[in-house]
Amino acid sequence: MYKNYNTNQLTLPMDIQVLIPQQHLVRLIDFAVDQMNPNIFLSLYPGGGRPPYHPQMMLKVILYAYANRIYSSRQIAKQLTENIMFMWLSGEQKPDFRTINRFRSERMKDVIYETFFSIVDLLREEGLVKLEDYFLDGTKLEANANKYTFVWKKSTEKYDKKLDEKFRQIVFGIEQITKEDEEAEREQDFQEKLEETPISSAKIEETIKKLEERLEQDPKNKPLKKAKRQLEKDLLPRKQKYELQKQTFGERNSFSKTDTDATFMRMKEDHMMNGQLKPGYNVQIGTENQFITNFSLHQRAGDPGCMIPHLELLEKHNRPKPKAVIADSGYGSEENYAHCEEQEIEAYIKYNTFDKEQTKAWKEQIGRVENMEYDEELDEWICANGKRLVFQYESQRKSDNGYDSVKRTYRCTDCMNCPFQTTCAKDKDTKTVQVSVKNQQQRKEVRERLAAEEGSQRYRQRKIDVEPVFGQIKHNRGFKRFGLRGLSKNTTDWGLICAAHNLLKWAANKESEQKLG
Template sequence: MYIHYNRDQLILPMDLEILIPTHHLCRIVDLAVEKMDPALLVSLYPGGGRPAYHPKMMLKVILYAYANRIYSSRQIAKQLKENIYFMWLSGHQTPDFRTINRFRSERMKDVVYEMFFSIVDLLRQQGLVKLEDYFLDGTKIEANANKYTFVWRKSTERYDQKLEEKFRQIVASIEQVTKEDEEAEQRLDFQEQLEASPITSEAIEDVIEQVEERLKKEPKNRTLKKAKRQLEQDLLPRKKKYEEYQEVLGERNSFSKTDPDATFMRMKDDHMKNGQLKPGYNVQIGTEDQFITGFSVHQRAGDTGCFIPHLEQFAAYGRPLPKRVIADSAYGSEENYAYCEKQKITALIKYNTWDREQTKAWAKEIGRIEHMTYDEELDEWICAKGERLVFVYERKQKTENGYESIKRTYRCTACAGCPFQSQCAKGKETKTITVSLQNQKQRQEIRQRLATEEGMATYRKRQIEAEPVFGQIKHNQQFHRFSLRGLPKITLEWGLVCAAHNLKKWAYTIDPHRKKKKKTRS
């Protein structure tokens, strides 16, 4: 005896919504997109031509796909024909993979931040975030680029220098020919031209033109023929290539030929931090209760220089800055502290020696400036023995973002015969320190904040904020590598990942089955 089975029997109801649980993720995605400003998505289309798929439907499908770790446009198109949740979100419409990819990479890239912040505002309305504490952290994600198509700044500059030397030799040979000419007025004064302006591709082209003019009068001159051939076929193409590389590099040290916006960074391939240099991007996120409340993508490997550009994204989109920023020592710099002070942000950001200061070994390092006393009136530092380090000179130092720091150098004149000389001066005759007084003042303020019970409790919370979110995205969602290329598209893709993470966590927090499990465990 079997349960009745008839594959051709009509079954009611035919509405797919009946089959979708009340608190399912796809309902959260549908709600979030429907709550967005309609003008935001309508602005994506200029109008005219064949009617397009509705941007709300397309965005719902892509967000739900990213929340289910489906990042391929071909796989998304496949799900629209096989998965009832995708079918319900799309209203049974089936755009092909080209349409999906075009909408994702071209239409959405200009409004990704507005879309993301719209979801954050919805989370705030639901009481899931307060947008007060901002836990900042970063990680590196591999670009969709060949890791062997690298271009390095130092190599480019070295090859370019060799090219200029060869160019000068060729010009010298041409000069020798012109000097042997009896008609002085026909000489080509190349050396004067080279000294007047730097060697560029335009300068090489000018020399080629002059050589061509000379060859019209002396068509059988082998030296000029050889010089023209070398300039046209070798030096000029390479010079244009190096100039193009320098333009793409900008302030970076490397880039990939398959994705010029990607920079080579050291990736941590396993838990032992073993890795290699690969083309990638430095992505930054700010979290609150493991919801992502801000994101940005950067081409520089270090986190220190990403701090201010990351927070400036808030002002660019009319968002209020967070009241407190909590981050690790990678962000602890004079420039970042000064920015927080200017923007009236309470910074709970460790500096690079804070953890070492908590150890017993730190107390034995008497040569450290932290163990000295500053005499503000005389502008001198007093060492552990009581000797004074007097001011010698100061210099200004600029960061990548244009911040100017003043470094002051002090030197002790009474180190001879000091019992601490080997330990304090590291074997040198005199003890010299270089310090920024502004940074020392900032560090003292950070020590005081982290010394309070509230400050330490807030900072300890950082360990269960941004880092678990990266673990969720990289391990559980299997997002290890970008699918698109170019910084604008990479920013879009990371924005979709962050928005999908928030929607998935939102659905998890309201899941009644999760609450039942908690009660059972307790």
């Protein structure tokens, strides 16, 4: 005989909540979202029309989906009809995939940081983070864009320049036709003036209008008709396209046609193994105890320029300022050190040559300015042979974030017959070095800070704090490519991923405490 089996028999309990374990992740998500200030969501709905689904319910469902590697709105909608965890969270309501996607990509974009930081505050109340040590790192994630629909700034500028030349030739040809009797000298003056005039789509439209007026007086003029047709059908559309592309570039050198916010970057995940650039975003996170305490998305490939905008988000959202920032050598720039000093944050950030400086081979390179002695009183550098490098001039450079760095150039005036000339000056007549005195002082302070036991321990902690978080998200939870398009939508997407990560980590900690207890 078998155990009784009847799919039509009514069984108790009818309340699905009874089937959900008390320590299940779904209950923690329900608790965390209920603790959020409901005013966060008030601005999302202006009112009027059919009553919308409750934003807290929608957020709970999406966070639980992200925690379970479900990122598609269609798949989330499917779970609401099949999975009792989703059904309990939603109160058995069934928003369709369009509603879910609209809430995620449009409604949440203005409150994603408030939502994320609300969960971080709960972690702080639980004693899981102190928001003192800030472990910073970044990675590049591929955008939801075609890999081959790229636009390069240099190409646009090149084609735009050729178009300007063609326009000048056409306009000059028109003037030749209408002013055949004028002197050659005046024609030369006109051509020079035309070359100096900046060409824009408005300028081309103005020229087309003038041609139309001339053709009204002389409708059978074939050269004028040809010139007008060229300007209307070819030059004007292309000029408008190039102007739009230049506006889209901003400070970037490239963008994708299918996601214009995405920039072409070199990815770690290179399935073609050829170093090909792909459209993507530079993702930055700050962590503590493997909990994410801040996040940001950037359109630039390099990490150094992302650090300050990333940290400024903390101030923008009234977050506590960290006592220390710990990051790898990718962030070790003069600008970043100066920002930490200004904000009274201790920087445990290596610079690009930090590890090499510890080697014997580096210390034997006498041509390196780091191996020379600096005479602060005379502002001179003293080489291994006791010769002095005298100040010549200084140059300034402004970064993308507006920081002005000053580099001073020093030259040795007595290199002749020096036994070290071959290795120091590399067979040149004189040895010249370019130095940022401020950055040299910053590097000295960083070396001392990292040499101390506390600094060394903090920097070692970085490898087991922030780096595993990316491993968890990208490999264990399979989030290697964005599913949405546009900077704002992907910022929301990444914020939800970070929030889901924190909730999973929190649930794991609770489970560990329960086992130990």
